[in-house]
Amino acid sequence: MRDFVLTIVGGGNSTHVLAGLAPKEVETRLLTRRPGEWNQRIEVFSESDTTPISKGYLSVISSNPEEVIPGSDLIVICSPVHAYDQILSKIAPYVNQYSHVGSLFAQGCTHFLAQSLLPNSYFFGFQTIPWICRTIQYGKKARINGIQKYLRVATNAPDKGKLSSYLESLLGNCVITFLPNFLNTTLTPSNQIVHPGRYYGIFHDWDGVSPYSEEDIPLFYSDMDEFSAECILHLSDELQLIKKGIINKLPEVKLDSIKPLAERLIEDFDELIEDKSSLKTIYATSHAHRGIKTPVREIEGGFVPDPDSRLFTDDIPYGLCVLKGYGEMLNIDTPWIDVIVEWHQKLMGQEFIVNGKLVGKDAHKCGSPVSYGVQTLKEAVI
Numbered sequence: 469m470r471d472f473v474l475t476i477v478g479g480g481n482s483t484h485v486l487a488g489l490a491p492k493e494v495e496t497r498l499l500t501r502r503p504g505e506w507n508q509r510i511e512v513f514s515e516s517d518t519t520p521i522s523k524g525y526l527s528v529i530s531s532n533p534e535e536v537i538p539g540s541d542l543i544v545i546c547s548p549v550h551a552y553d554q555i556l557s558k559i560a561p562y563v564n565q566y567s568h569v570g571s572l573f574a575q576g577c578t579h580f581l582a583q584s585l586l587p588n589s590y591f592f593g594f595q596t597i598p599w600i601c602r603t604i605q606y607g608k609k610a611r612i613n614g615i616q617k618y619l620r621v622a623t624n625a626p627d628k629g630k631l632s633s634y635l636e637s638l639l640g641n642c643v644i645t646f647l648p649n650f651l652n653t654t655l656t657p658s659n660q661i662v663h664p665g666r667y668y669g670i671f672h673d674w675d676g677v678s679p680y681s682e683e684d685i686p687l688f689y690s691d692m693d694e695f696s697a698e699c700i701l702h703l704s705d706e707l708q709l710i711k712k713g714i715i716n717k718l719p720e721v722k723l724d725s726i727k728p729l730a731e732r733l734i735e736d737f738d739e740l741i742e743d744k745s746s747l748k749t750i751y752a753t754s755h756a757h758r759g760i761k762t763p764v765r766e767i768e769g770g771f772v773p774d775p776d777s778r779l780f781t782d783d784i785p786y787g788l789c790v791l792k793g794y795g796e797m798l799n800i801d802t803p804w805i806d807v808i809v810e811w812h813q814k815l816m817g818q819e820f821i822v823n824g825k826l827v828g829k830d831a832h833k834c835g836s837p838v839s840y841g842v843q844t845l846k847e848a849v850i
Contacts, residue, residue, distance in 0.1 A: 472634060475499060475536050477555055478546035482572050484610030485601045486546060488512030488524040490638055497528040497536040499559070506607035513604065513611045515755065520609075537562035542634045543569045548778045549786040549835070552578055556585040563589050568631050573597045574622065574653040575660055576786035579850065580840035583624075592623035592631055595647065595656045595725065596736070598639060600756045614756025615642065616736040620725055622647040624850070648722040651849050655711055655794075657729040660787025661703035663779040668808045669696025670762060671773045679770030689757035697748040702804040704729040707791060713798035714845065721849050775815040784812045785820065785834035792826050793836030797845050 471493045476483050479500040488510040490496040498506060506529045511520035530536050537543065537559050545555055552571065563569060565588040571578050574593020582591040600613040619642045625631055628646050635644050647653065666688060686693070711726045727735070730747050733754070742753035751757055763777035774780075788809050795802045801824075809821045819828030832839060837848045 471637060472541040473497065473539055474634075474638070475540040475543045476546055477543065477559065479606075480546055480548075481601045481603050481610060482546040482597060482599070484510055484603050484607075485512055485599060485612060486544060486572070486638065487526055488520075488610060489522050490524045492525065494637060495527050496524060497530075497540065498526050499530060499533055499536045501531055502607070503529045503531050510607075511609045513609065515611065515613050515758075521612075533559045533562050538564075540567055542631075543567055544572055545570065546572045549573070549575050549578065549782040550778070552581055553585075556582060560585050565589055568592055568623075568625060568634065570594070570621075570623070573659070574650065575656070575658070575782065576790045576835035577654060577837055577840055577842075577848075578835075579622070579624070579650040579653070580837070580842065581835075583850075584840065590623060590625035590631070592621055592625065593650065593653050595620040595622070595653045596658050596732075598642060600760070602760075613758060613760075614737055614740045614754075617643060617738065618736060619644045620647050620652065621645070622650045622653050624650075647725060649849055651714070651721065652723060652725045654790060655707060655723065655726045657704055657707055657726065657732055660783050660791065661707060661729065662700055663783045664788055664808050664812060665700035665703050666692070666696045667762075667773070667779055668811055669693065669699045672811065674773060679767055679772050680764070681770050685762050685764055685771060688760045688762045689751040689754060690759065692748050692751040694748055697746065697751070699804070699808065700729065701747055703788070703808065706795070706800075706802045706805055709800055710791060710794050710798060710802075713800050714794070714849070717798065717845055718849060773815055775812075775817070780812055780816050784809055784816065785818075785830075789820050789826060789831070789834035790836050792821065793834075793838060794845075794848070796826055797837070797848070 473495045475497040476486050477499045508526045510524045512522045514521050528536050568590045570592035572594055598619050599615045603610050711723050733750050734744050737756045740755040741750050743749035763774050764771040765774035788805050792805050806824050813820050818830040820831050822828045842848045
């Protein structure tokens with residue numbers, strides 16, 4: 469008899485890693501749009517190893533939720549945030565109230581979405597993705613550059629013991645702690661400020677037409693420059709202002725895990741960072757972030773920014789716009805969030821922020837609290 473049944477939903481980098489790390493005592497299933505491209509055995513490699521550090525086995529691989537979701541004890545979604553609505557709607561009919569359904573990265577107000585679509589199940593979400601990883605061969609192999617030392621999880625499950633045992637079976641080398649509320653995942657200083665800040669830093673002066681040569685496009689983290697680091701820090705500062713504003717209004721709310729970005733990176737990737745003196749050097753010398761390329765789209769003559777990448781589709785409507793929504797609840801000005809969202813939304817052909825307000829024609833599509841019917845700050849804290 470298996471310890472428990474794990475179903476992974478997705479097909480990206482983290483799907484490969486989680487499938488490859490799952491121990492043999494766990495029955496592991498996969499729900500993916502491309503089942504025919506997956507091996508049953510998944511191998512995971514470290515940054516430098518040529519032999520796998522772990523091998524996992526998938527018992528069922530399917531695009532049909534009816535074939536994998538029933539009987540699942542733990543369901544982990546490893547997909548872009550913008551796909552959560554579709555995924556949760558698809559699996560909801562087959563999830564029972566005893567299942568734990570969660571997101572490997574609970575950015576934005578994912579918990580409000582889960583609450584509406586899975587009212588009788590337990591939901592959990594990681595504050596940050598547990599690792600920096602890349603797919604080597606789709607459906608077969610992945611590589612981990614770095615694993616975080618500490619993993620923080622929010623959940624509405626009244627008894628956290630069972631969820632804790634599940635997660636420890638999969639991520640035994642990490643220290644897992646539970647957060648007091650989901651607001652600690654919503655406000656996490658991670659992708660939602662790092663990705664847009666860095667992308668703006670690289671391409672803010674693009675003329676909208678001229679392609680870049682491959683040599684002109686820096687590595688996303690390893691080639692971090694001062695201007696990009698400053699943009700990210702401005703966003704981090706505004707996030708901290710929002711945190712302070714919430715605590716001033718609701719002193720009982722615990723947000724201790726929302727630390728300044730540089731402090732969080734050092735805590736999570738300590739020994740993998742050579743120079744901790746500034747945000748620029750942290751990223752430039754981080755072994756966990758080494759070699760990651762900047763997402764771009766190839767056109768005739770070179771490369772241009774890619775508004776279809778998840779740096780746009782996740783981190784603007786389900787990242788910075790969410791922070792903007794909380795800022796508006798608190799009457800806190802967020803000039804850097806405004807500038808960077810406005811720059812990104814032009815490339816996306818969408819409109820979220822207009823004249824410093826989250827009132828654009830596409831604002832209702834973003835993941836801000838009001839999009840889920842949340843009108844007051846107290847309602848937004850669960």
